[in-house]
Amino acid sequence: xxxxxxxxxxxxxxxxxxxxxxxxxxxxxxxxxxxxxxxxxxxxxxxxxxxxxxxxxxxxxxxxxxxxxxxxxxxxxxxxxxxxxx
Numbered sequence: 083x084x085x086x087x088x089x090x091x092x093x094x095x096x097x098x099x100x101x102x103x104x105x106x107x108x109x110x111x112x113x114x115x116x117x118x119x120x121x122x123x124x125x126x127x128x129x130x131x132x133x134x135x136x137x138x139x140x141x142x143x144x145x146x147x148x149x150x151x152x153x154x155x156x157x158x159x160x161x162x163x164x165x166x167x168x
Contacts, residue, residue: 086158089114092150100158104130107155118149 088098101107108130142156
């Protein structure tokens with residue numbers, strides 16, 4: 083399963099990337115917090131396990147950071163979904 087991460091920076095800059103593993107997504111979001119000079123990222127950053135559980139039920143995930151930057155994460159390709167709990 084791959085994941086598409088779209089970031090909309092508060093400055094207006096937009097960026098997207100495809101990741102092969104959720105741990106890569108978590109690392110990228112951690113870097114985003116550092117680049118945006120946000121305090122205590124460990125208190126805010128969602129873990130790989132939390133993302134995995136979320137994607138068993140939902141198609142995508144969106145979060146707005148304290149400074150107005152936001153990101154959207156979804157399975158890629160869009161119509162391919164991870165196994166869902168029955």
